[in-house]
Amino acid sequence: MSFADLKVGGLYVILQARQEPPEPNEFYWGLYLHSDSIGGMSYHVVDTGSGLRPEHEYTGRIFDTPLLMGLFRIADITRPLHPFVDRVIRSYDSSLNCPGRSSNSKFWVLNVLALLIQPTSTGWLPVNCHNLPILEQEIRDWGNRMSQGRCIYQRPKPIGSSTICGLPEWKTQRELSIPLGPVWGIID
Structure with a gap:
């Protein structure tokens, strides 16, 4: 896919x-806010061996991210927000x-999402989802479907x-819903 397939404002x-070939449920997680037609903000944390370090940067090359499996839209954020x-x-x-x-x-992504599913003082829900464990499972299931039989360089x-998450349709086709398995526990 290309930048034309990403929704401006899409989170x-x-x-x-984590490796080639990909294993089920073994992903590095990050966030990407597509801010304009040429790029957006990539947010992730890296393990330095002595702890985590944030690495957030504007990029016009999100599809060149090493070992990228895919991007999964969870919200639409208007530019002023x-x-x-x-x-x-x-x-x-x-x-x-x-x-x-x-x-x-x-867990860093899920902790951030726990904040983003809370209504703001004006009642706005940045991520319109009321069940974080179900959202995590949906993301993981999608990632597993996308990695099956796929070379990560494909x-x-x-x-x-x-x-x-109550998203309007964009240019991507909806995946068929598959039954959810057990959900994870509490966010730190």
């Missing part, structure tokens, strides 16, 4: 394989390595959209 979960969403996403940056915090990319990269 996407980035899934990257991008700074608010950026602040929320960065809100854990200074406490990534505090005792009691989960220390991997998936092009084009898939783009999906959540069926539970």
Whole structure:
């Protein structure tokens, strides 16, 4: 897929394989806010061996991300609200390595999403989802379907959209819904 297939204002979960060939449920997680027709903000954390470090940057090459499995749209954010969403996403940056915090990319994304599914003081829901464990399962199931029998270097990269976040259709086709398995527990 190309930038033309991404919705401007779309907030996407980035899934990257940990190895080739990809294994089920083994992904690096990140976020991507597609801000204009040539790129957007990529948000992720990396393990430095001594803890996590945030790496957030504007990129026009999201499809060149190493080991990219695909992008999964979970929200549509209007341009005036991008700074608010950026602040929320960065809100854990200074406490990534505090005792009691989960220390991997998936839990960082899920902790950020836990904030983004809460209504703002004006009642706006940045991510219109009321059940984070179900959303996590939907993302993971989609990633597993996209990685089955696929070489991680294969092009084009898939783009999906959540069926539970109340998103309007965009240029991607909806995946068939598959039964959900067990859901995970509590977010740190």
